[in-house]
Amino acid sequence: MVYHEFAHKLDMLDGAADGTPPLADRDQLAEWVAVCSREFLRLRRLAEKGHKTFLDAYGAKNEAEFFAVATEAFFDRPHALLGHAPDLYNILSAYYRQDPAGRVNRACPVKE
Numbered sequence: 001m002v003y004h005e006f007a008h009k010l011d012m013l014d015g016a017a018d019g020t021p022p023l024a025d026r027d028q029l030a031e032w033v034a035v036c037s038r039e040f041l042r043l044r045r046l047a048e049k050g051h052k053t054f055l056d057a058y059g060a061k062n063e064a065e066f067f068a069v070a071t072e073a074f075f076d077r078p079h080a081l082l083g084h085a086p087d088l089y090n091i092l093s094a095y096y097r098q099d100p101a102g103r104v105n106r107a108c109p110v111k112e
Ligand SMILES: [Zn+2]
Pocket: 004, 008, 064, 065, 068
């Protein structure tokens, strides 16, 4: 929930709650839009059909909520997100400059 609200605040830094926070450059923006549009539409398709979704189905409401629920998954369930949607994980990893899936791995070296 904290991550969810945090994502909305970041999103609105550029004045628009549209699921796209201010990004470093045009390349990052182009990749962001491509990946988020695809994953947003995938989530919306599944949610409309009443299927179980990996991301919170609330994210199908609009792009701003999509970014918020994707951010929640990124920090709360990083391994699962990486497995489910690696492109989405990677753009969030680049944006937040964090690699929570890698960090959890390093914290548990004997888990095998
Ligand atoms: Zn929200």
